[in-house]
Amino acid sequence: MNRKILHRIGFGPNRQSLERINTIGFEAYLEEQLNPSNQESPKLIEQRRKFKFIQEESEAAGQPFRFLDAQLSELWALVKKEAHQTIPAAEVIINTCLNAIYSPWQLREVMVHFWHNHFNVSIHADERIAATLPLYDKAVIRKNCFGNFRTFLEDVATSQAMLFYLNNASSRASPANENFARELFELHTLGKDNYLNHIYNKWRDVPGATEGQAIGYIDEDIYEAARAFTGWTVADGAWTENGDKPHTGEFLYLEKWHDNYQKRILGVEFEANQGPLADGRKVLDLLAAHPGTARFICQKLCIRFIADDPPESIITKATQTWMQEQDSPQQIRAVLKTILLSKEFRHALGNKIKNPFELLCSMVRILDLDFMPNLNLQWMLEQMGYHLFSWTTPTGHPDQASYWLNSNMMLKRWNSIPSILFDNWHKMATFDVDDLLPPSVQSSKEIVQFFVQKILGNTQQLSQEQRLIRILLTEDQTEDDSPRTYGKEDRQYRFAHLIALILMSPQFQYR
Structure with a gap:
């Protein structure tokens, strides 16, 4: 049983983890995993110290890790020079493998992978994403993987990686770029099950909308949300009509790009001329607090830890915990505890395909x-x-056996x-x-x-x-x-x- 648990809440057992869980039992082991310390295994520390890029890999041949803990100013200097921009991402790739293999905090590493997949960005979409990936990994994903989802959402929305990946860095009033808003609704929060445009095409028709509590969203909500995030950009030195933006790489709210007119999202009225960031933050508030988001995220967590088609009973229990812990700085941790201590978790061990x-x-x-x-x-x-x-x-990688189990994939x-x-x-x-x-x-x-x-x-x-x-x-x-x-x-x-x-x-x- 403990071996199966270690395969499910980590990247498989090794000698140390098997000894630990067998000695203290699953519940105590889980409590440790949900509260990781800064102490890492000597082997992980040694492998990080020993690492050097091999000769044929890149212009960084022979170099050790340099950028994993770099500040934005150091990473952005690579963007300014348009040189070595891919090296920070290469370091994150290597370090991700080392963490997954050698870190004693296996559940944290699983959740880091879960959230990277949920808030997916591709380093091939923009070299500035590759250059700033260490910050996205450490200051956004790792920082929030057990934390509060509302806080997590804003860290994602203001990150260089997501702003460039979904083009919000260039979004300005008339017309707004809809890419980020659409994925925010469809992939990051409410999910496709709460998309109701095939049923309703007017906001008043959506149940609950006239009371400011729409049960789901339609295209109009996405269009309006895109307007709310205009001006959320990056200080990338780009030209604007009022002079070049600063060239620091920091998150920048550009008032002149923001659509200040009134908006209506999920049936909630947004007054015109709100303060800086207020419109976007209100959208994040609405989405983070929505019961549809709670169910969508909890269902994904249950798919990861329980089964491709998890029982409704555990989705319901996890969703209830999510809503009860909405204001908690440890919201996600509480939901994980509900899932992993459930009978549904114990009964489903060994039936999820490994990617x-x-x-x-x-x-x-x-x-x-x-x-x-x-x-x-x-x-x-x-x-x-x-x-x-x-x-x-x-979308991120599928987490369903139907994608990974076919003759071509198995042969590979x-x-x-x-x-x-x-x-x-x-x-x-x-x-x-x-x-x-x-x-x-x-x-x-x-x-x-x-x-x-x-x-x-x-x-x-x-x-x-x-x-x-x-x-x-x-x-x-x-x-x-x-x-x-x-x-x-x-x-x-x-x-x-x-x-x-x-x-x-x-x-x-x-x-």
């Missing part, structure tokens, strides 16, 4: 490997359909597993297979059972034991003989083949 990033991290963690990612990993993940910080559309998974772990060209995994085996494990049968137990947690979970044993046998060997007497190259090849096949098993594809 390629989750699969990769769980492989490295279960084998306790010394793993140093490089940008070849990004290419490998893309071959499996996972685009880390580069998913093209605002199977081909990638031995390549990631055992091929030399990418130079990421450094280990000797012999080192994974304790001295007491000698025979072919014992070795197979050891690795099945280590990777899957139960020797009864795999029905192909005899076929796996045959991988280790030469013509004159039996299952009771020891393949550890083979030559090193032959031994490494056979053991690697065995491990890869166990990792390809259906049981390991699920969390």
